[in-house]
Amino acid sequence: MSTKHSKAAARFIANRKQEAWHDETLWMVRAKRDKMSHSIPEWERLRELASDIKLYSNSHLDTLLEEFEKNALANGAIVHWAKNAAEHNAIVQEILRQHDAHTLIKSKSMLTEECGMNEFLQEQGYDIIESDLGERILQWMHLHPSHIVMPAIHIKRQEVGEMMERVLGTEKGNSDPTYLTHAVRKNMREKFLTADVAMTGANFAVASTGEIVVCTNEGNADMGTSFPKVHIATFGMEKIVPSREALGVFTRLLARSGTGQPVTSYTSHYCKPKEGGEFHIIIVDNGRSDILARPDHIRMLNCIRCGECMNTCPVYRRTGGYSYTYFIPGPVGINLGMLKDPVKYSDNVSACSLCLSCSNVCPVKIDLGEQIYRWRQDLDRIGKASTEKKIMSGGMKFLMERPKLFNTALRFAPLVNKMPRFMIYNGLNAWGKGRELPTFAKQSFNDMWKNNKIK
Amino acid sequence: MSSKNDILSAIRSHTGKRYNMPDLTLDAIVYEDKIAQFSDALQAAGGKAVLLQPGEDVNDIIRQHFPDAARIASNLPDITCATFNPDDLADPRELNNTDLAIVEGHFGVAENGAVWITRQVKHKALYFISNSLVMLIDREAIVNNMHEAYKRTEGMTYDFGAFISGPSKTADIEQALVFGAHGPVGVLVILK
Numbered sequence: 001m002s003t004k005h006s007k008a009a010a011r012f013i014a015n016r017k018q019e020a021w022h023d024e025t026l027w028m029v030r031a032k033r034d035k036m037s038h039s040i041p042e043w044e045r046l047r048e049l050a051s052d053i054k055l056y057s058n059s060h061l062d063t064l065l066e067e068f069e070k071n072a073l074a075n076g077a078i079v080h081w082a083k084n085a086a087e088h089n090a091i092v093q094e095i096l097r098q099h100d101a102h103t104l105i106k107s108k109s110m111l112t113e114e115c116g117m118n119e120f121l122q123e124q125g126y127d128i129i130e131s132d133l134g135e136r137i138l139q140w141m142h143l144h145p146s147h148i149v150m151p152a153i154h155i156k157r158q159e160v161g162e163m164m165e166r167v168l169g170t171e172k173g174n175s176d177p178t179y180l181t182h183a184v185r186k187n188m189r190e191k192f193l194t195a196d197v198a199m200t201g202a203n204f205a206v207a208s209t210g211e212i213v214v215c216t217n218e219g220n221a222d223m224g225t226s227f228p229k230v231h232i233a234t235f236g237m238e239k240i241v242p243s244r245e246a247l248g249v250f251t252r253l254l255a256r257s258g259t260g261q262p263v264t265s266y267t268s269h270y271c272k273p274k275e276g277g278e279f280h281i282i283i284v285d286n287g288r289s290d291i292l293a294r295p296d297h298i299r300m301l302n303c304i305r306c307g308e309c310m311n312t313c314p315v316y317r318r319t320g321g322y323s324y325t326y327f328i329p330g331p332v333g334i335n336l337g338m339l340k341d342p343v344k345y346s347d348n349v350s351a352c353s354l355c356l357s358c359s360n361v362c363p364v365k366i367d368l369g370e371q372i373y374r375w376r377q378d379l380d381r382i383g384k385a386s387t388e389k390k391i392m393s394g395g396m397k398f399l400m401e402r403p404k405l406f407n408t409a410l411r412f413a414p415l416v417n418k419m420p421r422f423m424i425y426n427g428l429n430a431w432g433k434g435r436e437l438p439t440f441a442k443q444s445f446n447d448m449w450k451n452n453k454i455k
Numbered sequence: 456m457s458s459k460n461d462i463l464s465a466i467r468s469h470t471g472k473r474y475n476m477p478d479l480t481l482d483a484i485v486y487e488d489k490i491a492q493f494s495d496a497l498q499a500a501g502g503k504a505v506l507l508q509p510g511e512d513v514n515d516i517i518r519q520h521f522p523d524a525a526r527i528a529s530n531l532p533d534i535t536c537a538t539f540n541p542d543d544l545a546d547p548r549e550l551n552n553t554d555l556a557i558v559e560g561h562f563g564v565a566e567n568g569a570v571w572i573t574r575q576v577k578h579k580a581l582y583f584i585s586n587s588l589v590m591l592i593d594r595e596a597i598v599n600n601m602h603e604a605y606k607r608t609e610g611m612t613y614d615f616g617a618f619i620s621g622p623s624k625t626a627d628i629e630q631a632l633v634f635g636a637h638g639p640v641g642v643l644v645i646l647k
Contacts, residue, residue: 025629053477059474081458220637265621
């Protein structure tokens, strides 16, 4: 039984050149992160602090969210609470309706992706414009992000160029990134100036001040919110930080971890509505409060969506974001998917070599790999364990518990060396896929020991 | 209101162990020469810092760096090279096609080359829409790191504030770095 991940991965790997590029490029980002983190002597202390602050804030969400709301209201914002994706989308639609708005310009938000908001609003006839370059490219190509920070990392410049020839009328055959980026800049300028309502996610929401913080390199969130009268900011409730002092820990970690920069170009603090405008803030649960009840997985709420666990993951780098069945790929996505619906997303838990590199680099110290291991132990219980691996494991257990039989079996093992390939590499041997078995030794260690061949 | 109550009661019933807030004191990095570090970090972010020398006029520096700028916005009284006051415009959209905006920042951050601004102009768009952005800060007003930075923002009230580190940029096409994704293509910080 191949998982959906391994089947999709096989398609990604089929393009060897692209796979190698993807692998090397993400590793380059990881290396930049290392350089950045090594330049800060207190790096490990920062990670510890970030983890401890998150454990505090996520175990005090009730009081911190109320504090945030009180301060946001005092700032003049309008605060909404959404239990789930449907409520979230309905709130946004109602705001658009109140303002007779048709065009919504938005910056990148994994939360709106999680809520399926764009599709929902588009079906209602609204024009949704993604303003992050990568997201805009994906929107034009009718694709979803394959990485949470570098959403179009799987697309080659030639493909972008060809698409833009059709959409924007750029020069034929010109796939220079600067040329293409500036073509989008020109096109987007007009969109920024004419959109009816602006929407952003939030990287952080500060309880003590009621402000939300958005980090971008492009400045697209800030351009988007500069012209319409109405700004909607939406955030998953684990984005809360207690104070600006605590925020300092996270703004030092986020970009260094995610892209290997000391900080994003823009770290924007939105506090009050503009004169004569409205500032709506949506606080979203959508399953987050359920995670609180799972002590083994509670640290998933630490996540600041930096994407570093993807950059470092040997499986993600070599199989691409689309190989995973949850909309967030990589180590964080494997875990979030299992928390969302373990039966539906269990295919992803095998997309992990348990190397624990993700756990070692995570800026908020989530035990990502360890949690994946724990999910695997649960597979049988939810009826998702691989049948052939179960049979093989059962056989191994049977042998291991019977030393005589085991030693006899071992004596016959070298016969495998001479067996025809079809008998070894077939559908029954999951471990034979994409791997070559080592040659069995002519004599077992036990026999060598007994015959005094080992001193 | 009911969704709020439902969410809060779900949080309360699901919250197990309540962890304490950690002590945030730490030995954060400090720099011997904050100005040099700030300049290096800003340069790495694609911007540039210049130190105003005694007797130099800030307007001359701006002109030297942006000789082709025709439409120059500033509401600062000392900026005589400005061609218009952006606060005179009723609609921020009229700021489109501004070549250069000159604004004041509160302080710089040595570790990452960022300048903290709060909206000191009528339209926040000014910080983002012009082709190039000049930010003026006092050379003494450079803090070491983001911890010191947030301490310094205490007591400041603003509707919009931002740390701006260099120009707008993207690497969304094959990780190739391009300046001027949507906002300024160039950023110059003048240390007075």
